[in-house]
Amino acid sequence: MTFHALVVEKTDEATVSATVQSLTEEQLPAGEVTVAVEYSTVNYKDGLCLQPKNGLVRQYPHVPGIDFAGTVESSVDSRYQPGDKVVLTGWRVGEIHWGGFAQKARVQADWLVPLPEGLSTRQAMAVGTAGFAAILAVMALEDHGLQPDQGEVLVTGAAGGVGSIATAILGNLGYQVAAVTGRPETADYLQSLGASRIVAREEIDSVSRRPLEAETWAGCVDAVGGEMLARVLGQMKYGASVSAVGLAGGASLPASVIPFLLRGVNLLGIDSVMQPYENRLRGWLRIANDLPLEKLDAMIRPARLADVPALAADILKGQVQGRIVVDVNA
Known part of the structure; x- marks a missing residue:
């Protein structure tokens, strides 16, 4: 056949x-x-x-x-x-x-x-690698102490695949989500997913001359990388973590080590390709439970x-x- x-x-x-x-x-x-x-x-x-x-x-x-x-x-x-x-x-x-x-x-x-029970094959592919990476990023932040009462969680590239699912999951879990986008027309879409406010990309898409800025974000799911990630690291609260998921903005990281040394910021690398079976299954079960279908x-x-x-x-x-x-x- x-x-x-x-x-x-x-x-x-x-x-x-x-x-x-x-x-x-x-x-x-x-x-x-x-x-x-x-x-x-x-x-x-x-x-x-x-x-x-x-x-x-x-x-x-x-x-x-x-x-x-x-x-x-x-x-x-x-x-x-x-x-x-x-x-x-x-x-x-x-x-x-x-x-x-x-x-x-x-x-x-x-x-x-x-x-997972409760998901159709069509819904599983609406999740796909992007959504699986998003739940891995959220789990990593939670494993490093993130809780909903600690403040806003930033999601970069929020209108894309990883960002959309991260926004929906975080919003459903009770987090205040600040969604970064360079496309103003996606604001209503992101708010419908659970974003509490929209951050224009131009506000954080360039490297600051200062290695540290005001402590703003309790956590971050970053799908962009590059200069935006470097800027965000200097805006994280003390002891906060960033899950690095993508490189849509570039593979280089023009950053300072100061946020790591003076604020104890954690940069968590998220790999969805070679995840072991048990954590893979854990992620899919979390998707079935925590992502509003x-x-x-x-x-x-x-x-x-x-x-x-x-x-x-x-x-x-x-x-x-x-x-x-x-x-x-x-």
Whole structure:
């Protein structure tokens, strides 16, 4: 039997093409579990994988898509049986291993997580890697002592995938969320998710000459990096923590060590790719419990496989609001 997949092919060193093609199961890579994919999503890393010289994809032709959710069709691992609903994020799937922009996928059993009760496969992909990274960031802040009564929590890149879900979760948990955005038109959207106030990006998107500014934020989920993260570090309250999730604003960190030495600020790195199973399961259970599903549904922008190349380009330009959910069978 054949199935549809978005296949990226390299035409020369500077050019790749992405088209929906028919493949056979024999073309799938080796793995222990074959999944009938129902939904995927488009992340920043997916945008990179559809670009030439991206540094992520090693071999072509390639099926990208770093996330997917669906139903087990067959398994040689006793942990999964046909009919089980499963989710996959991370493990370099969609980069060095064929991913979720297809109607079928074959992966290692260790890479899967059972779909939490109360979540549909569509909702799981509205969460995806971005939302999973967001809950990891929130858990890290809580593990380092953050509580709702300590003051405002800053969320940078708030209208994007990570920021949207972080805002919704923090707001639902009772935190005062200050949402940073460079797009004023997203203010109503962010407030509907749970933001208590909107911070214009230009207020904090450049490095201050002073290593320390007024103690303002009790915590921060940062999806931007670069100069904005450097500025935020100098605005954190004593002993507060920043969860660093992304680099949409750049990979460099032109910061001073003064906030760490004089205020005891913590910079917490968040990796969603190689998370061990137990913490991965903990995160998905927290998502099912702490993310208001009606707000999650409001974030969804539906798409088909054929729409992915254009959407991947948009996400690299910072032009995507909320979460794209790709129905691979549409």
